[in-house]
Amino acid sequence: MTAMTSPTPAHSQQGWFTRSEAWLDQKGKGAWIAAMVLGFVFFWPIGLALLFYMIWSKRMFNKSCRSHSRKPWASHGMSAMKPSGNSAFDAYKEDTLRRLEQEQNDFEGFMQRLRDAKDKAEFDQFMDERSTMPAEDSSDEDRTEKSH
Numbered sequence: 001m002t003a004m005t006s007p008t009p010a011h012s013q014q015g016w017f018t019r020s021e022a023w024l025d026q027k028g029k030g031a032w033i034a035a036m037v038l039g040f041v042f043f044w045p046i047g048l049a050l051l052f053y054m055i056w057s058k059r060m061f062n063k064s065c066r067s068h069s070r071k072p073w074a075s076h077g078m079s080a081m082k083p084s085g086n087s088a089f090d091a092y093k094e095d096t097l098r099r100l101e102q103e104q105n106d107f108e109g110f111m112q113r114l115r116d117a118k119d120k121a122e123f124d125q126f127m128d129e130r131s132t133m134p135a136e137d138s139s140d141e142d143r144t145e146k147s148h
Contacts, residue, residue, distance in 0.1 A: 032050070036050040
């Protein structure tokens with residue numbers, strides 16, 4: 001007697017974890033959060049494990065849980081550095097980027113000077129308070145010695 005093996009569907013070959021993960025991804029971030037909350041309610045280590053998994057797999061911070069399967073939009077950020085082919089636009093872009101870098105450097109320098117001035121003012125105030133305290137303390141000691 002020979003056993004006939006029927007072809008198994010692809011999803012049955014996957015583990016239960018993979019199927020669950022795919023199902024939650026289809027439902028979106030709300031399903032992940034609901035699963036985590038239910039995990040905390042019924043058995044807190046499950047909720048904690050789901051929270052750690054969501055953070056580790058970056059599901060917590062994606063706009064959508066399904067976005068990790070598509071090409072990430074963040075890779076387009078480097079396209080700003082590539083030449084567009086239009087020389088006038090490229091010159092304008094280069095000038096604007098140079099100007100923005102200069103403004104950023106100027107602002108950072110201003111903030112550093114502001115922090116330095118604040119630190120100096122706080123230190124000067126501390127030194128002024130410190131210089132007046134020993135004079136008051138020594139005069140108190142002199143009065144108590146004279147009264148004895």
